Every structure is written in C-alpha cells, then in structure tokens.
Amino acid sequence: MEIGQTSQYFQSLRTQNPTCRSSGPCFQNSGQVLDLLSPYQIILLVRMFAQLQVRKMPRRRSNDIKCTVQYEVFLSPSYRVPVVYFSMQDAESRPLRDIDDVYTLLVPQAFKNQLRDVGVIGGISTGDHPITGIPTFFIHPCQTAEALQRVAAGRSVQVEEYMFLWLGIVGGCVGLHLTPDDMWRPP
Amino acid sequence: MKTGSRDLRSLQNKVWEGSVPLEIRLASAECTTYGVSDAFLIHVPRISYIPLLLPKLHAFFRSSLINHEANFWDGWLSYEDVPLKWHFPLGLLYDLYSGASELLQDDNGLGGKKGQPVYGAEEQKLRDQLRTWKLTLHYENWPSESLAKLDQDGKFMRDAFTNSVKEASFLRHGSGKVVMALSKEDSTQLWDSVEQNDFTRFYPVSQRLFHPPGANLRHIPTKIYLPATASEDDKEGTSLGHLKVVQSLITPSLSARQPQTVGTALNALLPSLFPSRRSPLLALPMLHGAVVPLNTNLQSLAEAAGYADGFLHVAVVMMV
Numbered sequence: 001m002e003i004g005q006t007s008q009y010f011q012s013l014r015t016q017n018p019t020c021r022s023s024g025p026c027f028q029n030s031g032q033v034l035d036l037l038s039p040y041q042i043i044l045l046v047r048m049f050a051q052l053q054v055r056k057m058p059r060r061r062s063n064d065i066k067c068t069v070q071y072e073v074f075l076s077p078s079y080r081v082p083v084v085y086f087s088m089q090d091a092e093s094r095p096l097r098d099i100d101d102v103y104t105l106l107v108p109q110a111f112k113n114q115l116r117d118v119g120v121i122g123g124i125s126t127g128d129h130p131i132t133g134i135p136t137f138f139i140h141p142c143q144t145a146e147a148l149q150r151v152a153a154g155r156s157v158q159v160e161e162y163m164f165l166w167l168g169i170v171g172g173c174v175g176l177h178l179t180p181d182d183m184w185r186p187p
Numbered sequence: 188m189k190t191g192s193r194d195l196r197s198l199q200n201k202v203w204e205g206s207v208p209l210e211i212r213l214a215s216a217e218c219t220t221y222g223v224s225d226a227f228l229i230h231v232p233r234i235s236y237i238p239l240l241l242p243k244l245h246a247f248f249r250s251s252l253i254n255h256e257a258n259f260w261d262g263w264l265s266y267e268d269v270p271l272k273w274h275f276p277l278g279l280l281y282d283l284y285s286g287a288s289e290l291l292q293d294d295n296g297l298g299g300k301k302g303q304p305v306y307g308a309e310e311q312k313l314r315d316q317l318r319t320w321k322l323t324l325h326y327e328n329w330p331s332e333s334l335a336k337l338d339q340d341g342k343f344m345r346d347a348f349t350n351s352v353k354e355a356s357f358l359r360h361g362s363g364k365v366v367m368a369l370s371k372e373d374s375t376q377l378w379d380s381v382e383q384n385d386f387t388r389f390y391p392v393s394q395r396l397f398h399p400p401g402a403n404l405r406h407i408p409t410k411i412y413l414p415a416t417a418s419e420d421d422k423e424g425t426s427l428g429h430l431k432v433v434q435s436l437i438t439p440s441l442s443a444r445q446p447q448t449v450g451t452a453l454n455a456l457l458p459s460l461f462p463s464r465r466s467p468l469l470a471l472p473m474l475h476g477a478v479v480p481l482n483t484n485l486q487s488l489a490e491a492a493g494y495a496d497g498f499l500h501v502a503v504v505m506m507v
Contacts, residue, residue, distance in 0.1 A: 077434045077435055077436070078354050078357060078358050078408075078434065078436075079354070079357060080436075095331070097331055097335075097336065098336075125346055125347070125350055126335040126343070126347075127347075127350070128272070128432070130432075132429075133333070133429050133430065134332050134333070135331070135332075135333070135334060135335035140350060140353075142350075142353050142354075142357065142363045142366075143363065
C-alpha cells in the first residue's frame with residue numbers, strides 16, 4: 001500500500017494534567033500512565049489520504065483507487081489501553097462499511113492472516129463509536145494490553161513513548177505509521 | 188451480603204426466565220397489504236438479542252413483503268423511528284425505550300406516592316396492565332449510521348457477544364487469561380445457551396468464567412446507559428435516539444468495611460444525576476425491568492442479575 005500524503009494533521013495530545021509530560025509517570029502496569037487521560041478523550045486524530053492499489057477490480061482502467069481513512073484513538077475505559085477506531089470512504093466520500101474492504105484495501109499483506117485468525121471475525125470488529133455511537137471499525141484491544149506489558153514492563157515510560165510503542169504494535173496493522181516528527185509539540 | 192450459591196443460582200435462573208412482550212408489525216411502505224400489517228406477538232427472553240429473532244420474523248412476514256428478495260439478515264427493528272441496536276440485549280432495549288419505567292412511577296391509585304418508584308404487590312398489579320412493546324420491522328433502507336450490517340451465519344452477532352464477554356472478563360480479573368483459557372466447547376456452549384435460552388447449559392460455563400480458581404474480583408463489569416433526554420450533551424452528527432454509554436473501573440469495595448453499592452457507584456460515575464448515594468433524587472437505575480434500590484450491594488447484584496455476557500447493563504431513567 002502506497003500512502004500519498006496530501007494532507008496530514010494531528011490534534012495535540014490532550015491531557016487533564018498539564019504537568020504529566022515533565023514529571024514522567026513510571027510505567028508499572030499497562031493502565032497506569034493513561035490514568036491521567038479521561039476515557040473518551042481523543043488522543044490523536046489523523047487524516048490521511050491514501051492511494052491504494054486495488055487488485056480485485058480489474059475492470060477499472062487504473063488500479064489506483066483513492067480512499068480516505070480516518071483514524072481516531074481513544075482510551076478504552078475497560079482495557080486501559082489506546083484503541084484505534086477507523087472509518088473508510090471511497091473517492092466520492094461514500095462510507096465503505098464492508099469488513100472485507102478493510103482487509104483488501106487497508107491491512108498490509110504481512111498482517112492479514114494474523115489479524116483474521118483472532119476471534120470470530122478477526123482482530124478488527126465493528127463497534128459503536130465512543131462519541132457519536134455510529135458503527136465504526138476498531139482493532140480489538142484484548143491482546144494489546146498484554147503485548148504492551150511485555151514490551152515496556154519494568155521501564156519508566158512517558159506518555160509519548162508509550163504511544164509510539166502502542167502505535168508500533170497496533171497501528172501497523174491498519175496502515176497507521178507515524179514518526180517522531182509527526183508529533184505536535186506545544187509552543 | 189453474601190447470598191448462598193443455591194439462592195444465587197435460582198435468582199439467575201429467574202433473570203433468564205424474564206421476557207418482554209413484543210408486538211411487531213411490518214413497515215407499511217414495505218407491506219403488500221397497503222397499510223397496517225398483521226402483528227407478530229412474541230415473548231422474547233430479556234437476555235436474548237434481535238438477530239436471534241430475525242429468522243422467525245422473516246418466516247412470518249415473508250408473504251407480505253413487497254420485496255421478495257429480502258433476506259432475514261436484512262431485517263431491522265425500530266421503535267418510534269429509532270433503530271434498535273442489535274448488540275444490546277432485548278431486556279436493556281425494553282428498559283430504555285419501552286416507556287414501561289414511566290408507568291412504574293405514576294400514581295395510578297395503587298397506593299404509590301407520585302414520583303416514587305413502585306415495589307412489591309403494587310408493582311405486580313401494574314405489570315399486568317402493561318401493554319406489549321410495539322415495534323416496526325423493516326427490510327429496506329438499512330440505517331448504517333445506527334446499525335452495523337448482519338450476515339447469514341450470525342458471525343457479527345457472535346463477534347459482538349464474544350467481545351462483550353471478553354471485556355467483562357478482563358474487567359473482573361484484570362487480564363484476558365481467564366477468557367482465553369476457556370475451551371472451544373465452553374465458548375460454543377456459552378453462545379448456544381443464549382441462542383436457546385437454556386440456563387442449565389449456561390450455568391456451568393458461567394461458573395468457570397466468573398469464578399476461576401485463585402482469581403480475585405478486581406472490578407465489577409457495569410455499563411450505564413443514558414438516553415438522550417438524560418444526557419446533557421447534544422452533539423452534532425450523533426445518531427437518532429442517541430444514547431450515552433458510561434463506564435469506568437468500579438471496585439467491589441470502597442474500603443475494607445464499605446462495600447460498593449449501586450448508589451455509591453452511580454454517585455461516583457454520574458454525580459449530577461445521582462447527587463445522593465442513598466436516595467434517588469433526579470434519576471432511577473433500571474435493571475431487568477425493575478428499579479434498583481440504591482443501597483443494593485453491587486457485587487451481589489452482578490452475580491445474581493448480570494446479563495449473559497457478564498455485564499450489568501443498567502438503564503437510567505429520569506424521575507417523572
């Protein structure tokens with residue numbers, strides 16, 4: 001999947017405790033760091049325009065189909081880890097709601113089998129968006145908590161690094177890649 | 188208050204025997220008889236889900252459908268134009284939307300004070316007066332802003348149920364280990380028991396899930412549902428009949444001597460609606476069609492009256 005970044009923006013990492021970035025809470029279990037953030041607070045909002053190669057539509061003259069993917073990250077009130085919700089629209093801004101489209105268009109080949117084998121219909125489910133209530137795709141967080149614990153256990157981790165660890169584990173499954181340069185910093 | 192395990196089992200059994208009376212008609216625009224269709228009357232278990240009802244509904248209404256091609260999984264139900272979320276148990280939907288809760292609060296000459304919830308014998312008399320919950324069945328214009336699509340094999344329904352079971356288990360024990368350790372037979376039996384409304388098949392699996400050896404109860408799986416009238420938010424882009432679902436980490440005890448009650452939990456989660464931990468002043472918690480007294484021990488309530496997924500799904504209704 002090639003990502004043509006026409007526009008890309010982030011909202012700031014919002015926290016209730018403005019001193020949390022400097023005081024650096026210690027990461028002891030997977031929920032502790034994020035206790036500073038309220039359950040439905042939006043952590044990141046990313047909008048990317050992605051040019052995707054679609055192999056399943058041979059009738060089109062060009063194999064490139066322009067889709068929009070919108071990612072939103074929320075803190076799960078139960079699992080206490082970030083959860084990525086995402087929605088897709090085609091070139092005419094019509095929502096793509098078929099889960100097969102997600103696997104065909106968004107999930108990189110390397111992750112497909114891994115993600116599909118989890119649970120009843122795979123690691124990607126549809127659930128009510130935490131704010132709007134609209135059915136939205138999300139990556140099920142049940143295994144994220146344990147994976148993160150293994151990666152960062154015993155170390156002192158700030159919120160920012162925690163988010164990048166999480167992005168590394170989860171984001172790649174749905175084409176969400178960020179670099180430290182992408183992070184907005186308060187002036 | 189620790190209830191004996193036999194008492195608990197019989198309480199849970201009662202919850203499973205609970206049902207809601209539905210009166211379902213086909214949307215008039217989709218009906219060949221140009222207007223009001225026949226009514227499908229059924230008592231549906233409170234712990235059941237809409238997708239489990241769809242095949243029966245399709246069989247009944249099929250001959251009246253203008254669109255012969257419609258599949259049973261294209262069916263969706265609405266109450267007064269509000270699409271009903273199929274991943275919510277029917278008991279929860281009834282508590283939220285049927286208006287039965289308002290009836291329970293009226294002074295109707297049964298001796299209850301106006302604005303005070305009715306219990307006991309008066310409550311039973313009132314229940315006998317309650318009419319069926321009238322719903323509309325549709326096969327066209329799937330409301331995708333409110334409902335995810337279903338499939339022929341019921342995979343999406345099972346996925347939603349499984350996710351809920353996992354979440355409840357994670358909350359209870361602080362990790363996914365217990366639910367991951369459940370055998371394939373047990374997982375299948377859990378869902379099958381809901382499909383068939385068979386408590387005797389549910390009970391043994393639920394014991395392994397809710398009371399694994401050596402595990403402490405960390406949090407009580409609870410979700411609180413606020414209909415749009417109760418919630419102060421009015422955000423744009425929210426779906427019709429929008430609900431706010433509130434949940435947080437709720438411990439079984441506040442301290443060594445203070446158990447968590449329904450009142451203490453609601454006061455902590457929604458202080459503006461539940462300013463007092465002991466008396467309802469603005470709103471009432473509803474569970475399985477009954478108003479829950481605020482001094483109810485939350486852990487006991489969860490054990491006796493949880494839904495099949497292990498959650499307490501509590502509806503909040505405003506006091507009249």
